[in-house]
Amino acid sequence: MHEEVTALNPYHMAVQQFEAAAEKLHLSEDMREVLRQPKRELTVNFPVRLDSGRIKTFTGYRVQHNVNRGPAKGGIRYGPDVTLDEVKALAMWMTWKCAVVGIPFGGAKGGVICDPKQMSSAELERLTRRYTTEISIVIGPHSDIPAPDVNTNSQVMAWIMDTYSMHEGFSIPAVVTGKPLSIGGSEGRNDATATGVLFVTRQAAKRMGMPLKGARVSIQGNGNAGAIAARLFHNEGCKIVAVSDTRGGIYNESGLDPSAVLRHKQERGSVIDFPRAQRVRVQDVLEVPCDILIPAATEGVLTAANAGRVQARIVAEAANGPTTPEADKILFDKDTIVIPDILANAGGVTVSYFEWVQDLQSFFWGVDEITKKLEVIMNRAFSAVAEKADQYHCDMRLAANMQAISSVAEATQVRGIYP
């Protein structure tokens, strides 16, 4: 297996994908200029008291790409490698994602440069509360609604909700989604991203005549998206042949038991050294023999350097931006179906939308109703994108971007330019 590859600048990648769709749509240059750039980019530098008594200054971002179809919506990630360009790319992808599944939100994203694995829970709470305060000038239940992303979870969302509510003097659950159920979270939110990935993969497999039962699945990333996808695809009858986290990967051609792998990770901090599996590197799980590949970790992992070695027939992008434009071309040329991120992982934001609606009306739905509504939305979006891809003889990413960009352009056009 081969050396790791370095990722492209994700914002350049997002703009390149946008230009390809805009070109195909014959969008005017004036409209392209409006849609190409984020509406707002907020950078905040703020001090946090560490457990040692030291005060460390952190940098965070909140970017709103476009709000013509509704309030801005998008996750917050913590990590040492967070950059403004990454947040800008993720915000743009959120705009297209909400449009492709037809939910009334624009796109946003946030991030803080920090190493959450080296911080205590108390330090993370202080960092979250101060960051929330710093970005409270742009977030709100009717303006911009954050959610979890890499290295943030329902506890972090609870701290954001509490901080924002403390400033207002009463509880405002709809300011953030992905919250615990006890404070206005939604049934089904935790599994929503992976459930959506399963729904669209079922549709893709059906179109290819590939039975999901017995299909071999390899998954990069073992967090909210990846670990839950492993469980759901396993329950569907698939064979999970490989999984990985930041420290490495494991492979067993006869299949791994995802719940045993998760227990092992909880006890040892990583999937590596799982018994009865071959140790492989993080990048190798992208290339092992499998039918379905689910990148569920980070951007820019499938590139011109390794796409030719991908053996899967379906790539279902649970992660945002895992495939570079060059890799897209290589995969398309060898008839690999790539279900693009803005469609494949839209289950998360769709159930976030359900959570927001439930919070605003203070009336909550059961998990069966949520799953049914999610399935309708995901299947409808998949069919629309697949039809467009057939019509234009193009890959599903271009088709999904065309679908989304035309809908945002139409909203921009009909609203008109203020003043």
Ligand code: NAD
């Ligand atoms: P998470 O923090 O729960 O898990 C991330 C996983 O990826 C971890 O197992 C980590 O070890 C692994 N990882 C991180 N960086 C890596 C790297 N450089 N190489 C290999 N592995 C790495 O995060 P998550 O919420 O599961 O998000 C994963 C991806 O899914 C991200 O791209 C995120 O934007 C996307 N996504 C998540 C949601 C959601 O609801 N959580 C929704 C849509 C999209």
